[in-house]
Amino acid sequence: MWSEPAHETMRRLGRLGLREFDVVLAPGHLWADELDTGARRDLLQALSREGMKIESLNLPALDFNLGSCLAEVRDHAVRNYAEALRLSADLGGRGVVVVPGRVSGLLPPKMEDTMSWLGDSIEALLHFADKTGQDLLLETHPLTAIPTAEAVAAFIETIGHPRLLVAYDVANAKFIGEDQVAALRRLKPILGQVHVSDAKRSSWKHDPAGLGTVNFGEVRATLGEIAFDGLAVVEVISSNAVADTEATVHALNG
Numbered sequence: 001m002w003s004e005p006a007h008e009t010m011r012r013l014g015r016l017g018l019r020e021f022d023v024v025l026a027p028g029h030l031w032a033d034e035l036d037t038g039a040r041r042d043l044l045q046a047l048s049r050e051g052m053k054i055e056s057l058n059l060p061a062l063d064f065n066l067g068s069c070l071a072e073v074r075d076h077a078v079r080n081y082a083e084a085l086r087l088s089a090d091l092g093g094r095g096v097v098v099v100p101g102r103v104s105g106l107l108p109p110k111m112e113d114t115m116s117w118l119g120d121s122i123e124a125l126l127h128f129a130d131k132t133g134q135d136l137l138l139e140t141h142p143l144t145a146i147p148t149a150e151a152v153a154a155f156i157e158t159i160g161h162p163r164l165l166v167a168y169d170v171a172n173a174k175f176i177g178e179d180q181v182a183a184l185r186r187l188k189p190i191l192g193q194v195h196v197s198d199a200k201r202s203s204w205k206h207d208p209a210g211l212g213t214v215n216f217g218e219v220r221a222t223l224g225e226i227a228f229d230g231l232a233v234v235e236v237i238s239s240n241a242v243a244d245t246e247a248t249v250h251a252l253n254g
Helices: 006-014 037-049 071-090 111-132 149-159 170-176 180-190 216-225 241-253
Strands: 020-024 053-058 095-098 135-139 164-169 191-196 198-200 203-207 231-234
Touching (some): 006 037, 037 071, 053 071, 095 111, 135 149, 164 180, 170 198, 170 203, 180 191, 180 216, 216 241
Parallel strands (some): 020 053, 135 164
């Protein structure tokens, strides 16, 4: 994402047989302010000709905190996620992956305050989601106030909006010691996307398959059991990304 435009990356990954993508947003890779209406139309048409599709867009969470104690920080995050929703709609996507805020592990605000701020931000984003016909895919993430499947599910069920779904990350789940089979079963009615990479309980990573302890067979079997028909996104962070993505695809496919 730091070295080439997203379209070129998608072409390289497309040679592995991949056709649908969750694209991380970054300047120079794919960024709303760098694409006017014509550029968005041209990219959508090019992807269609090449048999590829953007499933979702994904903002780097470090810069955008929907659960911040500062109203101006939350407003900044909402504005940027709203722009991502518009961009996803223009590029034929189904939604945006959303990290539901970030909290300090040392001195966090009261949980009820954080949840209130986060709830207000999500409600504001759902207004844009409705306008653009997009989904919000809340990612399970260890640095948020709702890192577990149960916590995310409870939050979503409290809001009760059909466009508010879960992007379940198996590596993040491994890092926090979550039972992934039980988690996927719990999320069945609201599971919109699954992010796949390897990790260990002792270290937070998104490694290629085989370097961690994620049981891909159990994950695959459980997705079949719950009749999940959404997208499983290979989300490997690696200096040899194409080869390591290919290895992970093979592991997921058994």
